[in-house]
Amino acid sequence: MTNRRRNQAQLTHERRKLPSALQVVPRTVASAAEQSVSNIRPTLLRYIDLPPAIALLVGAIIIALVCFIYLTQVTAVTNANYTLQALQDEHTRLLRQQGDLQLQIGRAQSLATIEMSATTKLRMVPIGNNYQYLPVATGPLTSVPPLPTPALPGDDAGDAAP
Amino acid sequence: MAQNTLNQKARQASRPRRVEARRLWVVLSLFIAFSVYNGYTVFSLQILQFSSLSAKAESRIKWKDTIPPKRGLIYDTRGQLLAGNTTAEDVYVDKTRSDEAELTRIANLLAPPLKQDAGELFTRLKEAPGTNIKVASRIDDASTAAIRDLIKNNASLLTYVVTLDPQPLRQYPAAGPDPSLGLAASVLGFTDHENQGHYGVEEFYNSKLAGEAGWILAEHDAYGRPLVLQQPEMQPAKDGSDIVLTIDSALQYMVEKELAASIKEFKAQSGFIIVQDPSTGGILAMANLPTFDPNKFSSYTDYSIFKNPMVNDVIEPGSTMKILTYSSSLDAGAITPQTTFYSNGYVVRYGTTIWNATRTAYGQESMLYGLGRSDNIASIFAAEQLGETDFYNYIKQFGVGQRTGVDLAGEVSGLISWPGDDGYTPINLDTNSFGQGLAATPIQMITAVSAVANGGILLKPHVLKEVQQDGKTVETFQTQQVRRVLKPETASTLADMLAYGVENKLVARLAQVPGYHVSVKTGTAQLAADGGYSAAGSFASAMGWGPTGDAKFTLYIGLMNPQTSQWGENTASVVWGRLAKQILMYMKVQPTVPIPTPTP
Numbered sequence: 001m002t003n004r005r006r007n008q009a010q011l012t013h014e015r016r017k018l019p020s021a022l023q024v025v026p027r028t029v030a031s032a033a034e035q036s037v038s039n040i041r042p043t044l045l046r047y048i049d050l051p052p053a054i055a056l057l058v059g060a061i062i063i064a065l066v067c068f069i070y071l072t073q074v075t076a077v078t079n080a081n082y083t084l085q086a087l088q089d090e091h092t093r094l095l096r097q098q099g100d101l102q103l104q105i106g107r108a109q110s111l112a113t114i115e116m117s118a119t120t121k122l123r124m125v126p127i128g129n130n131y132q133y134l135p136v137a138t139g140p141l142t143s144v145p146p147l148p149t150p151a152l153p154g155d156d157a158g159d160a161a162p
Numbered sequence: 163m164a165q166n167t168l169n170q171k172a173r174q175a176s177r178p179r180r181v182e183a184r185r186l187w188v189v190l191s192l193f194i195a196f197s198v199y200n201g202y203t204v205f206s207l208q209i210l211q212f213s214s215l216s217a218k219a220e221s222r223i224k225w226k227d228t229i230p231p232k233r234g235l236i237y238d239t240r241g242q243l244l245a246g247n248t249t250a251e252d253v254y255v256d257k258t259r260s261d262e263a264e265l266t267r268i269a270n271l272l273a274p275p276l277k278q279d280a281g282e283l284f285t286r287l288k289e290a291p292g293t294n295i296k297v298a299s300r301i302d303d304a305s306t307a308a309i310r311d312l313i314k315n316n317a318s319l320l321t322y323v324v325t326l327d328p329q330p331l332r333q334y335p336a337a338g339p340d341p342s343l344g345l346a347a348s349v350l351g352f353t354d355h356e357n358q359g360h361y362g363v364e365e366f367y368n369s370k371l372a373g374e375a376g377w378i379l380a381e382h383d384a385y386g387r388p389l390v391l392q393q394p395e396m397q398p399a400k401d402g403s404d405i406v407l408t409i410d411s412a413l414q415y416m417v418e419k420e421l422a423a424s425i426k427e428f429k430a431q432s433g434f435i436i437v438q439d440p441s442t443g444g445i446l447a448m449a450n451l452p453t454f455d456p457n458k459f460s461s462y463t464d465y466s467i468f469k470n471p472m473v474n475d476v477i478e479p480g481s482t483m484k485i486l487t488y489s490s491s492l493d494a495g496a497i498t499p500q501t502t503f504y505s506n507g508y509v510v511r512y513g514t515t516i517w518n519a520t521r522t523a524y525g526q527e528s529m530l531y532g533l534g535r536s537d538n539i540a541s542i543f544a545a546e547q548l549g550e551t552d553f554y555n556y557i558k559q560f561g562v563g564q565r566t567g568v569d570l571a572g573e574v575s576g577l578i579s580w581p582g583d584d585g586y587t588p589i590n591l592d593t594n595s596f597g598q599g600l601a602a603t604p605i606q607m608i609t610a611v612s613a614v615a616n617g618g619i620l621l622k623p624h625v626l627k628e629v630q631q632d633g634k635t636v637e638t639f640q641t642q643q644v645r646r647v648l649k650p651e652t653a654s655t656l657a658d659m660l661a662y663g664v665e666n667k668l669v670a671r672l673a674q675v676p677g678y679h680v681s682v683k684t685g686t687a688q689l690a691a692d693g694g695y696s697a698a699g700s701f702a703s704a705m706g707w708g709p710t711g712d713a714k715f716t717l718y719i720g721l722m723n724p725q726t727s728q729w730g731e732n733t734a735s736v737v738w739g740r741l742a743k744q745i746l747m748y749m750k751v752q753p754t755v756p757i758p759t760p761t762p
Contacts, residue, residue: 095232096249102235102246103333106244106335107336109243110242133752133753
């Protein structure tokens, strides 16, 4: 017997047992609410009252769906893990590259490298004793006469000049 | 009859049914037994052995990986990188699934790029315990590329069998004037493959530089990669601090170049040069030859090459000690520059005749000339005027024979017999006054002389300038005053006495620097051997500072066993003058006296 038939039979049986007055007017509001709820359940069940084969199929589909969602999530987590790992590897690689570049800068700034470049590429020679210190007067340059200010374009004097 | 026949038939028909039923029971029993067995097995595996099996399974996928810390960098005072980090590969061979023939092939393939003998490599692979055998450490880039190619070209044999594991490698990028040697190698020391510093700064500041290793306890995938999203337990690594040294790589380069040139010029066996800032105690340059390349520390078999002779070895200082003797006597008021005595060229003390270096009788001689001529007899006179107790008190105040506390690994204290010691005899006062019969480290000597150069204050020598974390300074070395040893006027007087000797063509005349007053004392010491002194060879040295009245640097030069001349006057003194000229120019110190125009 299906749920729908069972419900209908139970309903008929109860109607027979109850006095007619009570069938028309509910005793209390609460009992009326209970009755309305109990009436809904069979209605809902009526909709999912499927033949066994269909029910099995639906069950299988639901299980498959859950499995699919689970696998999707696991795959997503695994992918995220590998993405994170790749990013960490990239971070490590960049740190190594930074270290290597620091070393390259260190080698390039090394005086041995600079001297080699200066003497071989730029053909510079050591200064040796070929230099001289020049005495520089300290204090304000009072003895130097003021320099003439050059005329700017648009000045009257400039315009008048030939 | 017919009924009997029917009964017989019925009996016959019922017999197979009984047999089938019996078979059914047998099969059912077997089935039940099998199910019970299976059920028990599942129960045993899932319940009884759960703990041990899950632990076993976990151990195969979950383990602790070490996260190596980044070792701190070392910079010079100008920001030049002296020690940095890179990575290099360790090579492993997993011999789990390889038979002897395959191991032979693997050894033959790997030997050339690893520069190893194929036979020896095979033997190592075969005999080494374990399955994953390390066959090479920190191989260079060319070898790494060659091995990667090998794996690619012999994928069926070498994939997952030969693996490369990147590991941190310390590198020292600044080369010295000789490109095969590192700059400031004996100051820096080196770091081994276990991130442990040895010698020099690397050892002394290992705790700051090394950092702390971290770890991660996580499940791993089939390739051994940690599954970090499974919320692993982990302790992040703490990177080491960077340190900035007082060493100036430009000065260091200059010093190393001059040292190499002077060893060649004077045919010396070895040598060292130290430049110190007398106002802070900071070491500006420190070089010795022979030295090593810290990038190739594992290629050296004689480990004595790693020692820093200026900190780890002692020498008899010779006449440079007279700077301390005279300054002590002057400070105590026992002598003045004008104090005179009669020099015969020798004195006899406790039955022993002590000569001056040239065996010359100078006659009536002032302390000014006694110091300028480096007369041992004048030095003995100055020490005796001061007296044994005060002399050794001053020597102790200068820190001679005691560790200076310099921040370099393995500093030794020196050898000196103090009055009251078992080895002490009264003649020690006389011999010690001119630097014989005691041994001190060069760092002790230059620190003591810097105290005279800076006006009388003994400062703690150091190579650390500051400590940085993530580019920010977290610790700065403050100049540490040990004690005042001399009165400022004493230091000034002695500086002038030494400058007088340089500028009046006395012993240190070759150390003169045109345009500057410099205070220099030369030294020539016999080499100690077998409890006495070697007949051949000498330790030639020159010690001083410049400019005289406002010292910007103290410079100590030592040449071991120079062949062209045994005298410091003719060897180390020359180097002192040449190098001081370069240093003064580099430091942009204005000349204080007119410099003659060079002739074209």
